[in-house]
Amino acid sequence: MSKIDPCTLVLFGASGNLSRVKLMPGLFRLDSIGRLPAELKILSVGRQDISLAAWRDEIKSMLDAKFKKGYDPKVFERFIARNYYHANPPNDPDAFKNLRAKLVFDTVFPQNIAYFLSVRPVDFAPVVDQLAEVGLVTEKDGHWRRVVIEKPFGTDLPSAQELQKSISKHLKESQIYRIDHYLGKSALQNILLQRFTNTILEPIWNNQYIDHVQITNTEMLGVGDRTQFYDSTGALRDMLQSHILQTLALTAMEQPKDLTPEGVRDAKIKVLEEIRPIPVNELDKYAFRAQYAAGEVNGERVPGYLEELGDSSSVVETYAALKLFIDNPRWKGVPFYIRTAKRLHEADTRISIRFKKAPMQINDQDQNWLIIGIQPRECIKMEIQSKIPGLDIKTRTIQLDAANRQEGDDTVDAYEALLLNLMEGDNSNYLHISEAEAQWRLVDPVVKAWAENRKPVHQYPAGSRDPEASKVIFEAEDQFWRYSIELGGDKH
Ligand code: BG6
Secondary structure, X not given: OOOOOOOEEEXXXXXXXXXXXXXXXXXXXXXXXXXXXXXXXXXXXXXXXXXXXXXXXXXXXXHHHHOOOOXXXXXXXXXXXXXXXXXXXXXXXXXXXXXXXXXXXXXXXXXXXXXXXXXXXXXXXXXXXXXXHOOXXXXXXXXXXXXXXXXOOOOOHHHHHHHHHHHOOOOOHHHEEEOOHHHHOHHHHHHHHHHHOOOOOXXXXXXXXXXXXXXXXXXXXXXXXXXXXHHOOHHHHHHHHHHHHHHHHHHHOOOOOOOOHHHHHHHHHHHHHHEOOOOHHHHHHXXXXXXXXXXXXXOEEEOOHHHHHOOOOOOOOOEEEEEEOEOOOOOOOOXXXXXXXXXXXXXXXXXXXXXXXXOOOOOOOOOOEEEEEEEOOOEEEEEEEEEOOOOOOOEEEEEEEEEOOOOOOOOOOHHHHHHHHHHHOOOOOOEOHHHHHHHXXXXXXXXXXXHHOOOOOEEEEOOEOOOHHHHHHOOOOOOOOOOOOOOOOOOO
Protein backbone atom coordinates (compact mmCIF):
# COMPACT_ATOMS: atom_id res chain seq x y z
CA MET A 1 0.00 0.00 0.00
CA SER A 2 1.65 3.22 -1.04
CA LYS A 3 1.51 6.31 1.10
CA ILE A 4 -0.76 9.10 -0.06
CA ASP A 5 0.05 12.70 0.79
CA PRO A 6 -2.62 14.73 2.56
CA CYS A 7 -4.57 16.18 -0.35
CA THR A 8 -7.68 17.93 -1.61
CA LEU A 9 -9.76 16.53 -4.41
CA VAL A 10 -11.69 19.19 -6.29
CA LEU A 11 -14.60 17.78 -8.27
CA PHE A 12 -15.88 19.88 -11.14
CA GLY A 13 -19.28 18.65 -12.31
CA ALA A 14 -19.92 17.07 -8.93
CA SER A 15 -23.69 16.87 -9.38
CA GLY A 16 -23.38 15.16 -12.78
CA ASN A 17 -23.98 11.54 -13.55
CA LEU A 18 -20.37 10.34 -13.33
CA SER A 19 -19.98 11.83 -9.91
CA ARG A 20 -23.26 10.36 -8.65
CA VAL A 21 -22.75 6.89 -9.99
CA LYS A 22 -18.98 6.44 -9.81
CA LEU A 23 -16.95 9.14 -8.10
CA MET A 24 -18.78 9.79 -4.82
CA PRO A 25 -19.66 6.13 -4.24
CA GLY A 26 -16.11 5.17 -5.26
CA LEU A 27 -14.54 7.60 -2.79
CA PHE A 28 -16.91 6.38 -0.11
CA ARG A 29 -15.90 2.77 -0.72
CA LEU A 30 -12.22 3.70 -0.60
CA ASP A 31 -12.88 5.40 2.72
CA SER A 32 -14.69 2.37 4.06
CA ILE A 33 -11.71 0.11 3.31
CA GLY A 34 -9.29 2.56 4.87
CA ARG A 35 -7.55 3.60 1.65
CA LEU A 36 -8.12 7.36 1.87
CA PRO A 37 -5.60 9.50 3.73
CA ALA A 38 -7.06 10.78 6.99
CA GLU A 39 -6.53 14.38 5.87
CA LEU A 40 -8.25 14.03 2.46
CA LYS A 41 -10.84 16.70 1.75
CA ILE A 42 -13.27 16.73 -1.14
CA LEU A 43 -14.39 20.06 -2.52
CA SER A 44 -17.28 19.76 -4.96
CA VAL A 45 -17.66 22.61 -7.38
CA GLY A 46 -21.04 23.25 -8.97
CA ARG A 47 -23.05 26.00 -10.62
CA GLN A 48 -25.83 25.96 -8.07
CA ASP A 49 -25.61 28.15 -5.03
CA ILE A 50 -26.50 25.70 -2.28
CA SER A 51 -25.49 25.39 1.35
CA LEU A 52 -23.00 22.88 2.65
CA ALA A 53 -25.76 21.11 4.55
CA ALA A 54 -27.84 20.77 1.38
CA TRP A 55 -24.83 19.43 -0.54
CA ARG A 56 -24.09 16.89 2.15
CA ASP A 57 -27.74 15.74 1.94
CA GLU A 58 -27.25 15.40 -1.79
CA ILE A 59 -24.21 13.19 -1.25
CA LYS A 60 -26.21 11.06 1.11
CA SER A 61 -28.84 10.56 -1.58
CA MET A 62 -26.10 9.49 -4.04
CA LEU A 63 -24.84 6.90 -1.56
CA ASP A 64 -28.34 5.70 -0.72
CA ALA A 65 -29.03 5.17 -4.42
CA LYS A 66 -25.79 3.25 -4.90
CA PHE A 67 -25.62 1.17 -1.72
CA LYS A 68 -29.15 -0.13 -1.49
CA LYS A 69 -28.23 -2.56 1.29
CA GLY A 70 -27.04 0.32 3.46
CA TYR A 71 -23.63 1.31 4.77
CA ASP A 72 -21.69 1.78 7.96
CA PRO A 73 -22.92 4.97 9.70
CA LYS A 74 -19.47 5.55 11.27
CA VAL A 75 -17.81 5.55 7.85
CA PHE A 76 -20.57 7.81 6.62
CA GLU A 77 -19.89 10.35 9.40
CA ARG A 78 -16.20 10.33 8.56
CA PHE A 79 -16.83 10.58 4.83
CA ILE A 80 -19.41 13.33 4.98
CA ALA A 81 -17.12 15.43 7.18
CA ARG A 82 -14.51 15.39 4.40
CA ASN A 83 -16.93 16.99 1.97
CA TYR A 84 -17.29 20.69 1.16
CA TYR A 85 -19.06 22.65 -1.55
CA HIS A 86 -18.14 25.67 -3.62
CA ALA A 87 -20.55 27.46 -5.96
CA ASN A 88 -18.91 28.60 -9.21
CA PRO A 89 -21.68 30.44 -11.06
CA PRO A 90 -20.93 30.38 -14.82
CA ASN A 91 -21.14 34.13 -15.39
CA ASP A 92 -19.32 35.31 -12.30
CA PRO A 93 -16.03 36.97 -13.38
CA ASP A 94 -14.60 36.34 -9.91
CA ALA A 95 -15.62 32.68 -9.75
CA PHE A 96 -12.08 31.30 -9.93
CA LYS A 97 -10.64 33.99 -7.68
CA ASN A 98 -13.21 32.97 -5.09
CA LEU A 99 -12.31 29.34 -5.59
CA ARG A 100 -8.67 30.20 -5.01
CA ALA A 101 -9.51 32.16 -1.87
CA LYS A 102 -11.41 29.21 -0.52
CA LEU A 103 -8.78 26.60 -1.39
CA VAL A 104 -5.72 28.53 -0.37
CA PHE A 105 -6.85 30.56 2.63
CA ASP A 106 -9.17 28.11 4.27
CA THR A 107 -6.67 26.05 6.24
CA VAL A 108 -8.94 23.03 6.12
CA PHE A 109 -7.73 22.16 2.59
CA PRO A 110 -4.38 20.40 2.15
CA GLN A 111 -2.34 22.10 -0.57
CA ASN A 112 -1.66 19.00 -2.68
CA ILE A 113 -4.61 19.38 -5.01
CA ALA A 114 -6.14 17.18 -7.72
CA TYR A 115 -8.82 18.66 -9.97
CA PHE A 116 -11.20 16.16 -11.51
CA LEU A 117 -12.84 17.70 -14.59
CA SER A 118 -16.06 15.81 -15.05
CA VAL A 119 -17.38 18.57 -17.30
CA ARG A 120 -18.34 18.93 -20.97
CA PRO A 121 -15.31 18.31 -23.21
CA VAL A 122 -15.53 21.89 -24.55
CA ASP A 123 -14.93 23.12 -21.01
CA PHE A 124 -11.68 21.18 -20.35
CA ALA A 125 -9.36 23.84 -21.76
CA PRO A 126 -11.25 26.89 -20.37
CA VAL A 127 -11.35 25.39 -16.87
CA VAL A 128 -7.60 24.71 -16.94
CA ASP A 129 -6.99 28.26 -18.26
CA GLN A 130 -8.99 29.75 -15.43
CA LEU A 131 -7.37 27.60 -12.78
CA ALA A 132 -3.98 28.65 -14.15
CA GLU A 133 -4.90 32.33 -14.24
CA VAL A 134 -5.47 32.37 -10.51
CA GLY A 135 -2.33 30.29 -9.87
CA LEU A 136 -4.14 27.13 -8.81
CA VAL A 137 -2.13 24.69 -10.93
CA THR A 138 1.33 25.97 -10.02
CA GLU A 139 3.32 23.42 -8.05
CA LYS A 140 5.30 25.12 -5.29
CA ASP A 141 6.59 24.57 -1.76
CA GLY A 142 6.73 20.83 -2.47
CA HIS A 143 2.97 20.63 -3.14
CA TRP A 144 1.65 18.85 -6.20
CA ARG A 145 -1.21 19.91 -8.48
CA ARG A 146 -2.83 17.40 -10.86
CA VAL A 147 -5.66 17.63 -13.37
CA VAL A 148 -7.84 14.74 -14.49
CA ILE A 149 -9.38 15.03 -17.95
CA GLU A 150 -12.32 12.74 -18.62
CA LYS A 151 -12.83 10.90 -21.91
CA PRO A 152 -12.85 11.92 -24.75
CA PHE A 153 -9.53 13.70 -25.11
CA GLY A 154 -10.46 15.44 -28.36
CA THR A 155 -12.75 14.13 -31.05
CA ASP A 156 -9.99 13.63 -33.64
CA LEU A 157 -6.25 14.19 -33.90
CA PRO A 158 -6.34 17.95 -34.55
CA SER A 159 -8.75 18.64 -31.67
CA ALA A 160 -6.76 16.40 -29.31
CA GLN A 161 -3.60 18.27 -30.27
CA GLU A 162 -5.31 21.59 -29.81
CA LEU A 163 -6.53 20.61 -26.36
CA GLN A 164 -3.05 19.40 -25.51
CA LYS A 165 -1.50 22.64 -26.74
CA SER A 166 -3.88 24.63 -24.62
CA ILE A 167 -3.50 22.71 -21.35
CA SER A 168 0.26 22.17 -21.71
CA LYS A 169 0.72 25.93 -21.55
CA HIS A 170 -0.05 25.50 -17.87
CA LEU A 171 0.64 21.86 -17.02
CA LYS A 172 3.56 19.46 -17.33
CA GLU A 173 2.78 16.00 -18.72
CA SER A 174 3.28 14.54 -15.23
CA GLN A 175 0.41 16.75 -13.96
CA ILE A 176 -2.10 15.57 -16.59
CA TYR A 177 -4.21 12.47 -15.95
CA ARG A 178 -6.20 11.49 -19.07
CA ILE A 179 -8.87 8.92 -18.29
CA ASP A 180 -9.59 5.71 -20.13
CA HIS A 181 -11.58 3.93 -17.45
CA TYR A 182 -10.76 0.50 -18.93
CA LEU A 183 -7.23 0.96 -17.60
CA GLY A 184 -8.67 1.00 -14.10
CA LYS A 185 -10.18 -2.46 -14.57
CA SER A 186 -8.30 -5.16 -12.73
CA ALA A 187 -8.87 -7.53 -15.67
CA LEU A 188 -6.97 -5.20 -17.99
CA GLN A 189 -4.14 -4.73 -15.53
CA ASN A 190 -3.97 -8.50 -15.32
CA ILE A 191 -3.08 -8.84 -19.03
CA LEU A 192 0.36 -7.41 -18.42
CA LEU A 193 0.95 -9.60 -15.38
CA GLN A 194 -0.35 -12.79 -16.96
CA ARG A 195 1.84 -12.24 -19.98
CA PHE A 196 5.06 -11.31 -18.26
CA THR A 197 5.03 -13.07 -14.90
CA ASN A 198 4.55 -16.51 -16.47
CA THR A 199 7.11 -18.26 -18.59
CA ILE A 200 4.63 -20.39 -20.50
CA LEU A 201 2.80 -17.69 -22.47
CA GLU A 202 5.52 -15.38 -23.71
CA PRO A 203 7.38 -17.93 -25.91
CA ILE A 204 4.22 -18.58 -27.97
CA TRP A 205 3.00 -14.96 -28.04
CA ASN A 206 4.08 -14.16 -31.58
CA ASN A 207 3.53 -14.75 -35.29
CA GLN A 208 5.25 -18.11 -35.21
CA TYR A 209 2.36 -19.64 -33.25
CA ILE A 210 -0.55 -17.21 -33.43
CA ASP A 211 -2.93 -17.28 -36.39
CA HIS A 212 -4.93 -14.20 -35.43
CA VAL A 213 -6.18 -12.20 -32.45
CA GLN A 214 -9.69 -10.91 -31.77
CA ILE A 215 -10.32 -8.15 -29.26
CA THR A 216 -14.02 -7.74 -28.93
CA ASN A 217 -16.63 -5.96 -26.92
CA THR A 218 -20.37 -6.40 -27.18
CA GLU A 219 -23.16 -4.92 -25.19
CA MET A 220 -26.81 -5.92 -25.10
CA LEU A 221 -27.77 -2.36 -24.24
CA GLY A 222 -28.63 0.12 -26.93
CA VAL A 223 -27.66 3.77 -26.93
CA GLY A 224 -30.46 4.55 -24.46
CA ASP A 225 -31.05 8.24 -23.84
CA ARG A 226 -27.65 9.19 -25.26
CA THR A 227 -28.84 9.34 -28.88
CA GLN A 228 -27.61 12.89 -29.54
CA PHE A 229 -24.16 12.25 -28.07
CA TYR A 230 -23.95 8.90 -29.81
CA ASP A 231 -24.94 10.20 -33.19
CA SER A 232 -22.11 12.71 -33.07
CA THR A 233 -19.67 10.03 -31.93
CA GLY A 234 -20.37 6.51 -33.21
CA ALA A 235 -19.03 3.16 -32.02
CA LEU A 236 -15.61 3.60 -33.58
CA ARG A 237 -14.80 6.73 -31.61
CA ASP A 238 -16.79 5.80 -28.50
CA MET A 239 -15.16 2.43 -27.83
CA LEU A 240 -12.61 1.27 -30.42
CA GLN A 241 -10.48 4.42 -30.45
CA SER A 242 -10.13 4.26 -26.68
CA HIS A 243 -10.89 1.15 -24.64
CA ILE A 244 -10.33 -1.47 -27.32
CA LEU A 245 -7.10 0.01 -28.64
CA GLN A 246 -5.79 0.18 -25.08
CA THR A 247 -6.68 -3.47 -24.61
CA LEU A 248 -4.86 -4.22 -27.84
CA ALA A 249 -1.80 -2.28 -26.66
CA LEU A 250 -1.61 -4.36 -23.48
CA THR A 251 -2.07 -7.56 -25.45
CA ALA A 252 0.54 -6.79 -28.09
CA MET A 253 3.18 -4.65 -26.37
CA GLU A 254 6.72 -5.78 -25.73
CA GLN A 255 7.80 -6.43 -22.16
CA PRO A 256 8.21 -3.02 -20.47
CA LYS A 257 11.65 -2.31 -19.09
CA ASP A 258 10.04 -2.06 -15.65
CA LEU A 259 6.61 -1.51 -14.13
CA THR A 260 7.07 2.22 -13.59
CA PRO A 261 4.47 4.48 -15.26
CA GLU A 262 7.11 5.50 -17.82
CA GLY A 263 8.12 1.90 -18.50
CA VAL A 264 4.55 0.70 -19.11
CA ARG A 265 3.48 3.72 -21.11
CA ASP A 266 6.60 3.70 -23.30
CA ALA A 267 5.93 0.09 -24.29
CA LYS A 268 2.28 0.85 -25.08
CA ILE A 269 3.12 3.96 -27.08
CA LYS A 270 5.64 1.99 -29.11
CA VAL A 271 3.19 -0.72 -30.14
CA LEU A 272 0.39 1.76 -30.86
CA GLU A 273 2.71 3.64 -33.16
CA GLU A 274 3.65 0.40 -34.92
CA ILE A 275 0.07 -0.31 -36.03
CA ARG A 276 -0.03 0.06 -39.79
CA PRO A 277 -2.31 2.90 -40.99
CA ILE A 278 -5.56 1.57 -42.45
CA PRO A 279 -5.50 1.88 -46.25
CA VAL A 280 -8.51 4.07 -47.01
CA ASN A 281 -8.49 3.07 -50.67
CA GLU A 282 -9.22 -0.52 -49.59
CA LEU A 283 -11.41 0.37 -46.64
CA ASP A 284 -13.92 -2.42 -47.26
CA LYS A 285 -11.28 -5.04 -46.58
CA TYR A 286 -10.26 -3.43 -43.30
CA ALA A 287 -13.31 -1.83 -41.77
CA PHE A 288 -16.95 -2.76 -41.38
CA ARG A 289 -19.81 -0.83 -39.83
CA ALA A 290 -23.46 -1.55 -39.15
CA GLN A 291 -26.47 -0.29 -37.19
CA TYR A 292 -28.87 -2.26 -35.06
CA ALA A 293 -32.37 -2.61 -36.40
CA ALA A 294 -35.40 -3.51 -34.28
CA GLY A 295 -35.14 -6.93 -32.70
CA GLU A 296 -35.40 -8.87 -29.49
CA VAL A 297 -33.10 -8.64 -26.50
CA ASN A 298 -33.72 -10.73 -23.37
CA GLY A 299 -37.14 -11.66 -24.74
CA GLU A 300 -38.15 -8.04 -25.17
CA ARG A 301 -38.87 -6.21 -28.44
CA VAL A 302 -36.58 -3.23 -28.84
CA PRO A 303 -36.52 -0.50 -31.50
CA GLY A 304 -33.73 0.04 -34.00
CA TYR A 305 -31.12 2.80 -33.73
CA LEU A 306 -32.60 4.98 -36.47
CA GLU A 307 -36.01 4.76 -34.86
CA GLU A 308 -34.59 5.74 -31.46
CA LEU A 309 -32.75 8.62 -33.07
CA GLY A 310 -35.75 9.72 -35.09
CA ASP A 311 -33.56 10.34 -38.13
CA SER A 312 -33.47 7.70 -40.85
CA SER A 313 -30.62 9.41 -42.71
CA SER A 314 -27.97 8.79 -40.04
CA VAL A 315 -24.98 6.68 -41.14
CA VAL A 316 -23.51 6.55 -37.65
CA GLU A 317 -22.46 3.03 -36.67
CA THR A 318 -23.45 1.08 -33.57
CA TYR A 319 -21.22 -1.79 -34.72
CA ALA A 320 -17.64 -1.11 -35.76
CA ALA A 321 -14.95 -3.60 -36.71
CA LEU A 322 -11.40 -3.10 -37.93
CA LYS A 323 -8.58 -5.34 -39.10
CA LEU A 324 -5.18 -4.14 -37.98
CA PHE A 325 -1.62 -5.25 -38.57
CA ILE A 326 1.30 -4.41 -36.36
CA ASP A 327 4.51 -3.81 -38.23
CA ASN A 328 7.10 -5.33 -35.94
CA PRO A 329 8.94 -8.66 -35.90
CA ARG A 330 6.69 -10.20 -33.25
CA TRP A 331 3.42 -9.57 -35.07
CA LYS A 332 4.30 -9.38 -38.76
CA GLY A 333 1.46 -11.00 -40.74
CA VAL A 334 -0.91 -11.58 -37.76
CA PRO A 335 -4.29 -9.90 -38.21
CA PHE A 336 -5.82 -8.26 -35.14
CA TYR A 337 -9.58 -8.05 -35.54
CA ILE A 338 -11.20 -5.59 -33.17
CA ARG A 339 -14.88 -4.97 -32.82
CA THR A 340 -17.42 -3.25 -30.63
CA ALA A 341 -21.19 -3.35 -30.86
CA LYS A 342 -24.33 -2.30 -29.07
CA ARG A 343 -27.35 -4.62 -28.93
CA LEU A 344 -25.71 -7.90 -29.79
CA HIS A 345 -26.78 -11.27 -28.41
CA GLU A 346 -24.60 -11.05 -25.29
CA ALA A 347 -22.60 -8.61 -23.21
CA ASP A 348 -19.00 -9.63 -23.26
CA THR A 349 -15.50 -8.20 -23.55
CA ARG A 350 -12.59 -10.51 -24.25
CA ILE A 351 -9.40 -11.27 -26.06
CA SER A 352 -9.54 -14.43 -28.16
CA ILE A 353 -6.34 -15.75 -29.63
CA ARG A 354 -6.36 -18.51 -32.21
CA PHE A 355 -3.20 -20.52 -32.67
CA LYS A 356 -1.91 -21.95 -35.91
CA LYS A 357 -2.58 -25.51 -37.01
CA ALA A 358 -0.53 -28.11 -35.15
CA PRO A 359 1.91 -30.11 -37.30
CA MET A 360 -0.01 -33.30 -36.50
CA GLN A 361 -3.61 -33.31 -37.69
CA ILE A 362 -5.95 -36.12 -36.57
CA ASN A 363 -9.49 -36.17 -38.03
CA ASP A 364 -11.06 -32.76 -38.50
CA GLN A 365 -9.62 -31.15 -35.45
CA ASP A 366 -10.09 -27.62 -34.21
CA GLN A 367 -7.30 -25.17 -33.68
CA ASN A 368 -6.21 -24.09 -30.23
CA TRP A 369 -7.67 -20.98 -28.67
CA LEU A 370 -6.59 -18.97 -25.67
CA ILE A 371 -9.27 -16.67 -24.33
CA ILE A 372 -8.89 -13.93 -21.78
CA GLY A 373 -12.27 -12.91 -20.43
CA ILE A 374 -12.40 -9.27 -19.32
CA GLN A 375 -16.09 -8.96 -18.43
CA PRO A 376 -18.47 -10.15 -17.23
CA ARG A 377 -16.29 -13.22 -16.46
CA GLU A 378 -12.68 -12.52 -15.60
CA CYS A 379 -11.04 -15.71 -16.67
CA ILE A 380 -8.44 -17.39 -18.79
CA LYS A 381 -9.43 -20.35 -20.91
CA MET A 382 -7.44 -22.58 -23.16
CA GLU A 383 -8.85 -24.94 -25.75
CA ILE A 384 -6.74 -27.96 -26.60
CA GLN A 385 -7.19 -31.23 -28.43
CA SER A 386 -7.47 -34.36 -26.37
CA LYS A 387 -8.10 -38.02 -27.18
CA ILE A 388 -11.65 -39.25 -26.80
CA PRO A 389 -11.32 -42.24 -24.42
CA GLY A 390 -11.99 -45.47 -26.25
CA LEU A 391 -10.57 -47.71 -28.89
CA ASP A 392 -10.28 -45.18 -31.69
CA ILE A 393 -7.71 -42.49 -32.24
CA LYS A 394 -10.00 -39.50 -32.29
CA THR A 395 -9.70 -36.14 -30.64
CA ARG A 396 -12.08 -33.56 -29.33
CA THR A 397 -11.66 -30.06 -27.99
CA ILE A 398 -11.59 -29.62 -24.25
CA GLN A 399 -11.45 -26.37 -22.40
CA LEU A 400 -9.21 -25.57 -19.45
CA ASP A 401 -11.06 -22.87 -17.61
CA ALA A 402 -9.66 -20.79 -14.78
CA ALA A 403 -11.47 -17.96 -13.06
CA ASN A 404 -9.28 -14.98 -12.32
CA ARG A 405 -11.79 -13.78 -9.80
CA GLN A 406 -12.39 -16.00 -6.82
CA GLU A 407 -14.90 -15.90 -4.03
CA GLY A 408 -14.01 -13.27 -1.47
CA ASP A 409 -11.86 -11.23 -3.87
CA ASP A 410 -12.25 -7.48 -3.76
CA THR A 411 -14.60 -5.99 -6.32
CA VAL A 412 -13.06 -2.67 -7.08
CA ASP A 413 -14.66 -0.38 -9.60
CA ALA A 414 -12.34 1.02 -12.27
CA TYR A 415 -12.91 4.55 -11.01
CA GLU A 416 -11.94 3.59 -7.46
CA ALA A 417 -8.62 2.27 -8.70
CA LEU A 418 -8.05 5.34 -10.84
CA LEU A 419 -8.91 7.77 -8.04
CA LEU A 420 -6.42 6.03 -5.81
CA ASN A 421 -3.74 6.11 -8.52
CA LEU A 422 -4.41 9.80 -8.95
CA MET A 423 -3.81 10.55 -5.28
CA GLU A 424 -0.74 8.31 -5.28
CA GLY A 425 0.71 10.16 -8.26
CA ASP A 426 0.82 6.99 -10.36
CA ASN A 427 -0.31 7.77 -13.89
CA SER A 428 0.57 4.42 -15.46
CA ASN A 429 -3.15 3.66 -15.79
CA TYR A 430 -3.85 7.00 -17.43
CA LEU A 431 -3.18 7.86 -21.06
CA HIS A 432 -0.04 9.58 -22.21
CA ILE A 433 -0.62 12.23 -24.89
CA SER A 434 1.30 10.08 -27.39
CA GLU A 435 -1.16 7.23 -26.85
CA ALA A 436 -4.15 9.50 -27.41
CA GLU A 437 -2.50 10.85 -30.55
CA ALA A 438 -1.59 7.44 -31.96
CA GLN A 439 -5.16 6.24 -31.38
CA TRP A 440 -6.71 9.21 -33.16
CA ARG A 441 -4.18 9.01 -36.00
CA LEU A 442 -5.29 5.45 -36.61
CA VAL A 443 -9.06 5.91 -36.57
CA ASP A 444 -9.43 9.40 -38.04
CA PRO A 445 -9.25 8.34 -41.72
CA VAL A 446 -11.92 5.70 -41.15
CA VAL A 447 -14.21 8.10 -39.27
CA LYS A 448 -13.85 10.58 -42.11
CA ALA A 449 -14.45 8.05 -44.90
CA TRP A 450 -17.49 6.64 -43.11
CA ALA A 451 -18.96 10.10 -42.50
CA GLU A 452 -18.58 10.97 -46.19
CA ASN A 453 -20.20 7.76 -47.41
CA ARG A 454 -23.92 8.47 -47.01
CA LYS A 455 -25.15 5.12 -48.37
CA PRO A 456 -27.51 3.37 -45.93
CA VAL A 457 -25.55 1.36 -43.39
CA HIS A 458 -25.86 -2.43 -43.03
CA GLN A 459 -28.54 -3.33 -40.46
CA TYR A 460 -28.43 -6.20 -37.94
CA PRO A 461 -31.39 -7.20 -35.81
CA ALA A 462 -30.96 -6.24 -32.15
CA GLY A 463 -30.08 -9.33 -30.15
CA SER A 464 -28.41 -11.14 -33.06
CA ARG A 465 -24.84 -12.39 -33.45
CA ASP A 466 -22.28 -10.63 -35.65
CA PRO A 467 -23.59 -9.81 -39.12
CA GLU A 468 -22.31 -12.31 -41.69
CA ALA A 469 -21.47 -9.31 -43.86
CA SER A 470 -18.63 -8.44 -41.46
CA LYS A 471 -16.78 -11.42 -42.99
CA VAL A 472 -15.34 -9.03 -45.58
CA ILE A 473 -12.56 -7.92 -43.27
CA PHE A 474 -11.25 -11.42 -42.53
CA GLU A 475 -8.07 -12.57 -44.21
CA ALA A 476 -8.89 -16.28 -44.43
CA GLU A 477 -12.03 -18.31 -45.17
CA ASP A 478 -11.81 -20.15 -41.85
CA GLN A 479 -11.62 -16.98 -39.75
CA PHE A 480 -14.66 -15.29 -38.27
CA TRP A 481 -15.74 -13.79 -34.97
CA ARG A 482 -15.80 -16.17 -32.06
CA TYR A 483 -19.31 -15.63 -30.76
CA SER A 484 -18.89 -16.88 -27.22
CA ILE A 485 -16.34 -17.58 -24.55
CA GLU A 486 -17.77 -21.06 -24.00
CA LEU A 487 -16.63 -24.28 -25.62
CA GLY A 488 -17.95 -24.35 -29.17
CA GLY A 489 -18.05 -20.55 -29.29
CA ASP A 490 -15.94 -20.59 -32.45
CA LYS A 491 -18.62 -22.52 -34.43
CA HIS A 492 -21.27 -20.81 -36.47
C1 BG6 B 1 -17.99 4.26 -22.31
C2 BG6 B 1 -18.78 4.41 -23.56
O1 BG6 B 1 -16.73 4.90 -22.44
O2 BG6 B 1 -17.79 2.88 -22.03
C3 BG6 B 1 -20.11 3.67 -23.47
O3 BG6 B 1 -19.03 5.80 -23.81
C4 BG6 B 1 -19.88 2.23 -23.08
O4 BG6 B 1 -20.84 3.74 -24.69
C5 BG6 B 1 -18.99 2.15 -21.84
O5 BG6 B 1 -21.13 1.62 -22.83
C6 BG6 B 1 -18.62 0.72 -21.53
O6 BG6 B 1 -17.96 0.67 -20.30
P1 BG6 B 1 -18.02 -0.65 -19.42
O7 BG6 B 1 -17.06 -0.36 -18.29
O8 BG6 B 1 -19.44 -0.79 -18.98
O9 BG6 B 1 -17.59 -1.77 -20.31
